[in-house]
Amino acid sequence: MLIIDNLSKTFGKGTINENLAIDNLSLFLEEGEFVTIIGGNGAGKSTLLNCISGVYEVDKGRIMLDDIDVTFKPEYKRSKFIGRVFQDPLRGTAHDMTIEENLSIAYDKGKPKGLKPGIGKKYHKLFRERLSLLELGLEDRMKQKVGLLSGGQRQALTLLMSTIVKPKVLLLDEHTAALDPSIAKKVLELTNEIVKEYNLCTIMITHNMKAALEHGTRTIMMLDGRIVLDLKGKERKDMTVERLVEQFGNKNGLYNDRMILG
Numbered sequence: 688m689l690i691i692d693n694l695s696k697t698f699g700k701g702t703i704n705e706n707l708a709i710d711n712l713s714l715f716l717e718e719g720e721f722v723t724i725i726g727g728n729g730a731g732k733s734t735l736l737n738c739i740s741g742v743y744e745v746d747k748g749r750i751m752l753d754d755i756d757v758t759f760k761p762e763y764k765r766s767k768f769i770g771r772v773f774q775d776p777l778r779g780t781a782h783d784m785t786i787e788e789n790l791s792i793a794y795d796k797g798k799p800k801g802l803k804p805g806i807g808k809k810y811h812k813l814f815r816e817r818l819s820l821l822e823l824g825l826e827d828r829m830k831q832k833v834g835l836l837s838g839g840q841r842q843a844l845t846l847l848m849s850t851i852v853k854p855k856v857l858l859l860d861e862h863t864a865a866l867d868p869s870i871a872k873k874v875l876e877l878t879n880e881i882v883k884e885y886n887l888c889t890i891m892i893t894h895n896m897k898a899a900l901e902h903g904t905r906t907i908m909m910l911d912g913r914i915v916l917d918l919k920g921k922e923r924k925d926m927t928v929e930r931l932v933e934q935f936g937n938k939n940g941l942y943n944d945r946m947i948l949g
């Protein structure tokens with residue numbers, strides 16, 4: 688579903704600040720594969736997601752999404768196929784529009800002009816159904832502006848919006864890091880449910896090592912723009928946070944203040 692082939696990205700090429708952020712990185716993901724990514728500050732995690740979604744042009748390599756070569760496609764064209772949720776709950780939704788209007792924009796994404804439904808009765812029902820899955824009571828507040836919601840509620844809504852049309856890949860960049868622990872847990876559970884329901888190819892960056900091992904089907908560790916560990920199957924099942932820190936901790940800069948171990 689997602690092929691990243693020998694990708695490199697350097698910031699500030701030819702300047703004193705030249706910085707190789709992604710170093711010849713390759714990664715192949717099947718449909719339904721759910722990868723968690725860990726790594727210290729500046730390892731290149733966010734840059735990788737930004738390259739996949741077309742925020743940054745890459746210097747070298749190829750990105751294929753479901754047999755489509757998107758390497759040189761602009762961000763707005765790729766956004767039809769890609770669901771994204773960022774750390775900042777304010778980023779994914781329009782605060783002065785209602786919940787229903789936000790969902791309707793997400794639902795229209797990628798549909799040709801003339802087929803955009805607006806908020807018809809049918810969609811109202813669909814949005815209600817989807818919102819009720821969150822168990823946050825938002826289905827009864829559809830005419831309210833999103834700006835009235837809490838960070839956690841907004842993040843749950845963003846997750847729903849980014850998957851209401853099935854994306855080819857879902858990219859999550861520390862999407863629960865800014866939330867209270869209890870709501871973070873809920874958003875994480877919801878993430879699992881949605882990924883399973885749609886069999887989504889998903890990449891989730893987290894600084895919580897326990898969450899990285901517990902969620903998804905595969906865990907990757909990045910360092911200096913490269914993949915230095917790729918855990919799947921039994922090897923992943925047998926891995927503990929303690930062993931991860933012991934083997935890869937200090938020397939990889941993985942263990943830093945932001946890393947949550949337990």
Ligand SMILES: Nc1ncnc2c1ncn2[C@@H]1O[C@H](COP(=O)(O)OP(=O)(O)OP(=O)(O)O)[C@@H](O)[C@H]1O
Nearest residue numbers: 698699706708726727728729730731732733734735
């Ligand atoms: N727009 C940019 N311009 C210049 N340098 C950048 C830019 N974005 C990222 N970098 C640099 O690229 C490197 C990788 O950054 P990136 O944001 O991908 O790290 P990260 O793994 O997401 O770290 P964190 O855990 O702190 O979020 C860093 O050295 C960073 O300073």
Ligand SMILES: [Mg+2]
Nearest residue numbers: 732733734860
């Ligand atoms: Mg980052």
